[in-house]
Amino acid sequence: MSSTSTSQSQKSSSADGAEDRRGPSTGRATDELQLVKVVIGAVGLALTLWLVANTFLAISYYPQWFGGRLVVGLVAVVAGVGGASAMFYFLNVFIDALPRRLSTGLIPYAFLLPGFSLVVLTLVYPTIQTIHYSFANRESTAYVGLENYRVIFSDSTFWQAITNNVLWIIIVPAITVIFGVIVAVLADKLSATGEKAAKGFIFLPMAISFVGASAIWVTLVYAYAPPGGAQTGLLNAVWTGMGGEPRAWLNISAGRLNSIMLMVILIWLQVGFAMILLSSAIKGVPEDTVEAARIDGANELQIFWQVTVPQIKTTIITVYITVLILVMKVFDIVYVVTNGSFKTEVIANLFFKEIFNNRQAGQAAAIVVVLLIAILPIMYYQIRTFRREEAGK
């Protein structure tokens, strides 16, 4: 790929005589034209940025000027998309009018700049700032050294949350991938209509929010009524139907049963996502490799383990890591259902309590830094994988 783009740029500069006139040594008229273009580009860019910034500030400070909320949304879409395209347009006019060598060098960075600025503003800068805050007091006004870390590490709730997060990390991604593979493999053996229908049912929950899913499971599946009352939760209905006493399932911390019940909600939501990616990977397994194994007398299970699995390994890892990242910062389900009571606490919920309820910015930051450190190995792995892929191209 690298060789093609070099030859590409050589071709364009030699094949296109018209653009060569842009060189700095040509006539005065073109030089002036280029200068005008530079000015138009620069002024246009500044004007666009000013206009867009003011539009967004106006709809924030004075929403009443704009009638309804939907108008505000519409203005945002128009200003956002229109502003972005105008910005890229003027950026392009500006850079294009610069001397040729300079402009080809600058164009890629101009294309990257707006996107990267947003990444830096909302992710890179806050990460550094959060690490910074983690060494400061609760109002982030003075340094306290490692005090925040000392406090959270000596808090038993923190260790309980860590234990639970580890459980979530061990259980949820693995079960999700296993279910995803089972569903994808079995669906592949159905008729086309049957496959479409079955997959449709299984990935519909993917569109449901964590809050919505929690509402569903709490009111319809895990609901509890005292003995004698009608059991309106499915689980207790089945349980009492088998002769058991009704149980308040979400209060049972023995064996972390309640945490596992929360995990079920997440698995229910995520299997569809796993299935989509895995199913398309399985369809990409060449039919002749399967046929060859079949002729050699392998049974379906052997074909699955020795032919299919090795060929979909990368997708399995992709899905596993995606779910893993999601699980490490799991918050909504725990917050909504138990808010960490009955030993169900997790790191992200603890963070929310510190920053929102207890107003302990320093300790909250320290908790996030712990989470960040836990995520570092995954980041390293992802970057390494990317580098290997690039090297292999």
Add this chain to the structure above:
Amino acid sequence: MNAGKLADGRPRSPFSMVVMTLLAVLWTIPTIGLFITSFRTRDAALTSGWWTTLVDPFGTGWTMENYRNVLDGREMGGGLLNSIVVAVPATIIPIMFAAFAAYAFTFIKFPAKDLLFMVIVGVLVIPTQVAFAPMLNLLGPNGLNVSGEFIAVWLLHTGFGMPLAIYVLRNYMSTLPLSVIESAKIDGCTHFQTFWRLVAPMAIPAMAAFATLQFLWVWNDLLIAKLFLDQRNTTVIVLLQQLLGTQGQGAELVTAGAFLSIILPMTVFVVLQRYFVRGLTSGAVKG
């Protein structure tokens, strides 16, 4: 055994049929239960399980009251509007920024290209929690003073979605035929023209795939909306969470509220699901 074959000649698999039917039913039960319960009166929902209505549909009290109460009394109507106002710009705006970046990463050679893309791969896994305290300070009363307004959440969702958008679009663009882009170069097109005329139209499946994911993510988000939006601007998901918190008097409204919060994203998902699968799997799986 000819009867045991599918139309395309593959053998029929009874085992798959049984297990998949079972799983499909199991996966759908909770949603069906929600739908049924949302139309039941409070008394009916408290005295018998929703599944009894499947056997005896006329033996229970049906009502539309839950929906009426949740839309008017609980401001869910306004919440639904807010969710749309939050989600649509936060879905569309990042695509434009990301598409230009992805174009540069795919079709232009420049110094530090791999390093910059590694930054994108790296920030992809950063938990959004890192951003809350610094951004609350930056957007709050001591900073820009826009916290509580829609712009705060648009900005955050645009930034948080950007790494994934660049990643997905770049993966997809790298599967496009290079010859098309090269011939555009020979015709004297600038990168800007090549982007608008050729690459952007061809990358629409990947844009739709990202848009689907981002729309679901923004619509279903609780944390950012809760921290950065005033109550009058808040989304349907935050309202549902508040409704869940008021156990007791409003219990029968929870199911109606939950169903209302689900119906739009689910429709979007079903409509765009074909693109979703195509755009997301073309680069991601191969890569």
